[in-house]
Amino acid sequence: MTRLASGGLLIDLSETRSFTFNGQRYTAQAGDTLASALLANGQKLVGRSFKYHRPRGIMASGAEEPNALVNMGEGARFEPNQRTTTTEVFDGLMARSQNHWPTLDFDIGAINNRLPRFFPAGFYYKTFMKPRWAWKHLFEPVIRQSAGLGAVPTDPDADHYEYFYAYVDILIVGGGMAGIAAALEAGRAGAKVLLMEQTPHLGGRALVDGVEIDGQAAVDWIEAAKAELETMENVTIRTRMMGSGVFDHSYAMGYERLTDHAPETAGPRHRLWRIRAKRILTATGALERPLAFAGNDLPGVMLASAVRDYATLYGVAAGRRIVVVTNNDDAYRTAITLKQAGLEVPLILDARPQASGSLPEQARALGIRVETGKGIATVKGYKTVKAVGICDQADTGTVLETIPCDIVAMSGGWSPVVHLWSHCGGKLDWNADNAMFAPDPTRPPLGDDGLGFVLSAGTASGELHATAALQNAVQAARQAVEETGFAPVPDTPPMATAPTEEPMQPVWSMPAKAPYKLRAKSWLDFQNDVKVSDIRLAAQEGYESVEHTKRYTTIGMATDQGKLSNVNGLAVLADALNAPIPQVGTTTFRPPYTPISLGAIAGEARGKLFKPTRKSPMDAWHDSNGAVWEPVADWRRPYTYLRDDETVQQAVTREILNTRGGVSMLDASTLGKILVKGPDAAKFLDLIYTNMMSSLKPGKCRYGLMCNENGFLFDDGVVARLSEDTFLCHTTSGGSDRVHAWMEEWLQTEWWDFKVYTANLTEQYAQIAVVGPKARKVLEALGGMDVSSDALPFMGFAEGTLAGIKARAFRISFSGELSYEIAVPAAQGQAFWDKIAAAGAEFGIMPYGTEALHVMRAEKGFIMIGDETDGTVIPQDLNLGWAVSKKKTDFIGKRAMERPFLQRDDRKQLVGLLTENPADVLPDGAHAVEGGKNRYGQENMIGHVTSTYFSPTLGHSIAMALIKGGAGRMGEVLTFPCEGKVIRATVVDPVFYDKEGERQNV
C-alpha cells in the first residue's frame, strides 16, 4: 500500500471498497477513483498502447487521461475505454486492462515496439500496398487484430437513459473557484443559474494548489460558498455532469452520470441535458501539458499536477522517489507537496536557465536539489520507471548523470480548456508568454441577436494565476448578469492569493537538439502512439496544414481528442515548418468534450419507443387473427393472414382466389384522407392535380395524379366531391402527411388569396374495402343504404347507414372487382368490421392483406407509387397521359412537362412482361439488357422490373417494367440476366386481367 497517513481531501479512510482489476481483488477507500485506488495498490502498469503495445500507466488525474483506459463491467453492463481517472470506485467494480494478448504483463503484440520503422506516420498509406489481395486477406485482419483499444460489447445495454431539457439565464460550466465565484455573483443578482461540474466534488485545482481566498484556505471558502449557493432557489448545482458541447444560439449539452458510481441505484444511468442558456460561462480551467522527452510514456511518468492531486486529494503516493521535470514554477508545488508528505524528491530539473521565484526558493529551502537548464535525456526502465538520465536542455542528449527514481512528474506548462469556447466558433489568441491558446474575448461565438453568448471565466480565460483568475471570473459573471437583464449586486468580490510565479519557457523538445533516436521515443499523443519523429516526418513529406497532419499522423484523433497532445504537436509541426505557432493554428474543437455514452444520446428512444407505430382501429383484431405484419410508412399493416399450417405464399394465394371468386375484406384505414373545403377548393385542386377536378360532379369520384414542379409523379388517389365546395382527397398510405403539407405549402406561400381550408382526416375514419363478385350481397345483408348499381354506380359514392353505423360508401376498386370502400367513424371501425365479417360469413368472406392487394392491382396493371414511380417518372411514362389535362392553363408540373426531354419517345415507359417460362418470377428490380457494352465495360441496360408476382388468378407470372421506348416494343422478347440464370420475357400490355374493366363495373 502506498497510502499516505495524512489521508486525502476526498477520501474517507474509515470506509473501504472492494474491486477487481484483471480478476485480482483490491481494496480502495470511499472517494477513490479507480486510478487513485490502483496507484494506492502499487499497480502502475494499467494497459498497452494502441500501435506498439508499449506498457502504459496512469498519467493524469482527470478527463484528459490518455493511457489508463479499461474495460469495465461484464455482460449487459460491459463498457470499453473507460478512464480510470474519472471512474469512481464502488463495491464490486470489475475492470480489465485493454489491448494485449495474452496478458497485460506479457504481451506478444509488444513485438511492434521493436519494429517502429514499419509503423511510421501514415503507414496505412505507404505500406502493405502489394500484392492487392494481401491487404484484404492478410494485412488488414492482422492489423485490425493487433491495433485498437477496448473490446466491443456483445449484449444489449441493460441500463436506461433519459433526456432533460433546461432553460436558464446563465449556464456555468466548471465548479472550481471561478465557477463557484461566478455562480455566487449571478445567483445573488437573481439570475437563474445552472452550475455543472464534471467531478463528484466542487473546488477544482484550488483545493490542491495552496490557494487562499479571502484569507481562508480554498477548501473552507468553497464549502461556505457551496452552502450559500444551496440556499438559493434560482441556482442549481449538478456534479458528475460534464459540459459536453456548445451549439448554435446558446444551446448547450450536459452529460450527467447518475449511477456510474453506484450502479445499484434506481433510475437512469446517464442523463443528457439539453440546455438553452442566455449566457454560457466556461469556467473550465486548464490542463497541464506533458514534456516531449524520450521514454515519456513509461508507466511512472506522470503529469506533475496529477502526482500532486493523488497525494492531496486521495492521500496516495504514486511513488517513493520522485523526480520533477518542468519549464515553469507550478510544478514546484508538486515537489513541495511530496517533500512535505515525507517522500523523497531527489531532484527538480528545470529547463529554464534560472528559477528564482518564490516556489523554487521554497523548494530549495526544503532541501530539494534544483538543476536549471537541464532536462531528461532518457528514462530507464520498461514496465516502470527505474531512473532518469539528465542532460543539458540546450544539448543533444548526452547523459550527464543518472538519477534513480520511480516516478517522473513532468510539466510543460498549461493550456486553458478552450473546447466549449471554440465549439460554436469562438476564436483563440496565441499567448506567447504562457505558450498557449486562450479565448479572444472580442471574437466570441455569436447568438441569434448577433451578440456573444459565451464568456470564459477564470483560468479558462488564460489567467493562470489564482488572483487574476478569480478577478476574471467575477468580471465575466457580472457581464453575464448585466447582459441577461439583471443588476449585479454591489458586493466586494472575493480575493484569491497565491505565491507569485516567474514566467515559463516553452519547451517543445527535450533536449532541444534531440537526435532522431530520442525523438522516436518522445511521445506526443500517447493514446494513438504518435511521436515527435512522426510529426517531423509528416512535415518533411509536405504536410503543412495542421488539419492534414492530424489526419496523416492521427495525432489528437483518439478518444481523448488530443487533450494533452494538441498544443505540443502543433508546436513541433510549427518548428519543423519553421513557422510561428499561431500561423499553424489549431485543429477544430468539436463536441463532445469527452466521449459520452451512446445510450445517453439515444435517451428513451429505444426498442418500441424508437419510433411510434401508427395502428389502424382494427389493429388488435388483425394481430389476434394471424396477421403477418408489414411496415407501410409509419403504419403496420397485415401482409397476409395465416391460417393453420399455411405458408405465407399459400395464404396470399387463398386470399386472392377468394376475392376474385367470392368476397373478401381489406382494412384500408391507412389511406390518406384530406378534406379540402372552401369557395376556391375546386380551383385549388385543379392546380394540385394534373386532371380537371372542377368538372367532377358532387357525389362522384375521380382518380387523380399529383406531380411536383418538375413534372414528376409523387402521389395518386381517388378524389370524391362531397359537395360544391368540399372535396375528400384520398392519398397513398405513406403520403398523407406529405400531401397535406404540400397543399398547405401552396395555400400559404403561393396562393394565399385562395379561400380554402384543408384538414387531414386520415385517422378520423376507419375504411374497409368489401371486394369481390359477392360484395353487394354482403352489404345488402348488413342492411341500410341502397347499394344497387343504379343508386351507387361505379365511381360514385353514397352516404347513409350500414348495419346501423353512419357510413360513406365509395364504389372504387383497386383490384378490378366489384368493390365498395366504406368509411365509418374510427371509433366504430372494429364494430363495423365485426358486422361485415358476420354478415359475410355465409358468402365465405375473409380478410386479405397488402400482398394480395398488390398482386391484384398488378394483375390489373394499376401502378403503385414507389414501385412504378421513383421521383423521375411522369404520368405519361406510365400510360397515364389520359389523366393529364390538356384543357387546363396551369397545374403544378405542367410547365415542366413542356421540356423537350420529358417529351422524348425513348423515355422509359411502363410495359407488362410475360416470362417464357410461366413459372419464372422475375426478381424485383431486374435489369433488361440489349446486348453490347457501355464504355465502362458494363452491359447496356434498357430498363428494369418495377413490380413482379406470380398471379394465382392467371396461373403464370406477371411483371411490370419501365423500359426505354417500351410503348414501341410490344411483342419484343427482352433478356434479364438474373443471379444464376437468364430470364427472357415478352413485352405486353401491362393490363393482364379483365382489360375491359367489366368485373368492377357491375
Add this chain to the structure above:
Amino acid sequence: MLKLKCPACGVEAEETEFAAGGEAHLKRFGPGSDDRDFTDYLFGRKNPRGVHFERWRHAFGCGKWFHAARCTATLEVFGTYSARTTEPPADIVAAIKARRPGWEGFK
C-alpha cells in the same frame, strides 16, 4: 441548434420544431414562361455568405409557413415575418440595415 420565433403563433422554439424550406421570395414561373426563367425558378438558388431570406414552417407547432431573415455566416436572425409577402417588409429591412450598414438590400 437554431432558435426561431414563429410570427404566426408567437412561439420562440427550437430548430427541431421547424422545417426549413429553402430560399424565400421565389417567383413562380408556370406554363408559357421561357426556359431561362423556369430553370432559375426550379434550380437557381442564392447561396450568399451573409444576409439571406429563408422559408420555414412551424411543422411541429401551428403548421404555418413564415420567412426568416438570417445571416448565413454568423447565424444571426434579423427577424421572422409572414410568408404572405413577395418581399421583406420595411421593419425587417430596417433591422438588417441597423446590423449590416453595408448590406446591398433585397433584390
